[in-house]
Amino acid sequence: xxxxxxxxxxxxRYSMRAHYDAPTVHAxxxxxxxxxxxxxxxxxxxxxxxxxxRDGACLYLHGASKTRFVKLCRDAAPxxxxxxxxxxxxxxxxxxxHSVNYRCAIVHGHARAVEDAAEHDHALQLITEHxxxxxxxxxxxxxxxxxxxxxxxxxxxxxxxxxxxxGPPVDDxxxxxxxxxxxxxxxxxxLGRGIADNHTPEGLxxxxxxxxxxxxxxx
Amino acid sequence: xxxxxxxxxxxxRYSMRAHYDAPTVHAxxxxxxxxxxxxxxxxxxxxxxxxxxRDGACLYLHGASKTRFVKLCRDAAPxxxxxxxxxxxxxxxxxxxHSVNYRCAIVHGHARAVEDAAEHDHALQLITEHxxxxxxxxxxxxxxxxxxxxxxxxxxxxxxxxxxxxGPPVDDxxxxxxxxxxxxxxxxxxLGRGIADNHTPEGLxxxxxxxxxxxxxxx
Numbered sequence: 001x002x003x004x005x006x007x008x009x010x011x012x013r014y015s016m017r018a019h020y021d022a023p024t025v026h027a028x029x030x031x032x033x034x035x036x037x038x039x040x041x042x043x044x045x046x047x048x049x050x051x052x053x054r055d056g057a058c059l060y061l062h063g064a065s066k067t068r069f070v071k072l073c074r075d076a077a078p079x080x081x082x083x084x085x086x087x088x089x090x091x092x093x094x095x096x097x098h099s100v101n102y103r104c105a106i107v108h109g110h111a112r113a114v115e116d117a118a119e120h121d122h123a124l125q126l127i128t129e130h131x132x133x134x135x136x137x138x139x140x141x142x143x144x145x146x147x148x149x150x151x152x153x154x155x156x157x158x159x160x161x162x163x164x165x166x167g168p169p170v171d172d173x174x175x176x177x178x179x180x181x182x183x184x185x186x187x188x189x190x191l192g193r194g195i196a197d198n199h200t201p202e203g204l205x206x207x208x209x210x211x212x213x214x215x216x217x218x219x
Numbered sequence: 220x221x222x223x224x225x226x227x228x229x230x231x232r233y234s235m236r237a238h239y240d241a242p243t244v245h246a247x248x249x250x251x252x253x254x255x256x257x258x259x260x261x262x263x264x265x266x267x268x269x270x271x272x273r274d275g276a277c278l279y280l281h282g283a284s285k286t287r288f289v290k291l292c293r294d295a296a297p298x299x300x301x302x303x304x305x306x307x308x309x310x311x312x313x314x315x316x317h318s319v320n321y322r323c324a325i326v327h328g329h330a331r332a333v334e335d336a337a338e339h340d341h342a343l344q345l346i347t348e349h350x351x352x353x354x355x356x357x358x359x360x361x362x363x364x365x366x367x368x369x370x371x372x373x374x375x376x377x378x379x380x381x382x383x384x385x386g387p388p389v390d391d392x393x394x395x396x397x398x399x400x401x402x403x404x405x406x407x408x409x410l411g412r413g414i415a416d417n418h419t420p421e422g423l424x425x426x427x428x429x430x431x432x433x434x435x436x437x438x
Contacts, residue, residue, distance in 0.1 A: 139313050
């Protein structure tokens with residue numbers, strides 16, 4: 001698309017519901033809350049849920065410096081990050097045509113350890129603010145020992161695809177007159193009002209980042 | 220636990236938030252809407268979102284007979300299914316202590332193609348009714364050609380773990396008096412009223428499966 005400076009990603013799979021342009025993939029990555037990262041460990045596939053953030057065509061992930069996926073960077077291991085937003089349950093007139101409405105982005109790349117101090121800080125800010133926009137400036141600054149304890153992994157998007165299903169069920173023509181109920185059950189994910197902990201001063205209003213998060217994830 | 224006939228699963232990783240008993244793992248699998256399945260394809264990790272259902276210590280997955288993961292059964296490939304339910308964003312007084320409240324089950328096993336007709340039918344009913352309890356009996360029965368077009372994979376749970384975080388932020392003692400707002404932003408996933416398609420008879424009430432689904436996923 002002309003409005004996006006990034007190249008279209010390579011095609012890795014064809015599907016009626018598949019998209020391979022960067023803006024579509026990026027929009028799903030930006031709208032998701034948590035991702036599922038998969039990698040190969042001891043010859044087996046392994047998946048972990050985790051927070052992430054996007055910066056152009058680069059995804060940032062973080063974890064305790066000792067965790068398995070951070071250690072994978074030493075080997076530039078292949079990674080796959082999948083972000084799925086469920087929008088509805090599609091109830092058709094036959095079990096066969098049942099489906100779900102969803103948006104999913106699947107990204108492939110290789111792990112790169114982020115060692116540069118400025119990039120490390122930038123990544124941690126982006127990961128924090130992916131969920132709570134503006135939060136980094138509201139809290140106590142990061143300490144050197146905290147930076148040391150936090151491993152950051154960069155995953156440059158090498159190939160990616162998006163799969164999207166929207167709309168009503170697609171029933172067989174013969175089934176349309178069966179007199180059955182068919183349609184979509186919406187699935188909505190929403191953020192509520194913040195629940196302050198016991199050490200928050202009485203009467204202190206919610207910080208701006210919470211309202212920003214509710215706006216961001218309201219769609 | 221004495222109330223569950225299944226053995227505890229083998230420990231695959233230790234964590235403060237980890238659980239390895241079957242009832243905890245099963246409860247998360249039953250409460251999740253969609254899962255993320257990972258497998259190894261051409262030496263790379265691959266993850267796809269998909270519907271699933273649990274029957275005791277066996278998970279059932281399905282897909283078009285021609286899809287890659289169904290073909291994996293020929294090689295009894297190792298699979299990993301991850302189901303995550305996000306419950307809240309944990310906003311601490313430092314970026315370092317930000318977190319999320321979540322329930323995640325991670326299951327490992329090997330792919331087995333379901334060839335037996337009775338088990339195939341049973342699995343498709345369970346997968347349909349995982350999202351819409353009772354739906355199988357409300358719709359037009361499955362046709363032989365539909366059965367043939369649908370590949371079913373069984374994943375016997377060999378090892379599994381659950382990771383759960385609940386509660387408020389855990390801030391550093393020194394940060395508690397900073398006068399900052401700290402707490403949890405609830406994340407709620409809910410099912411709405413069904414939206415009937417254009418071929419549903421006017422005035423036909425929602426089928427019982429939709430209300431059953433709303434009750435099931437209301438927590």
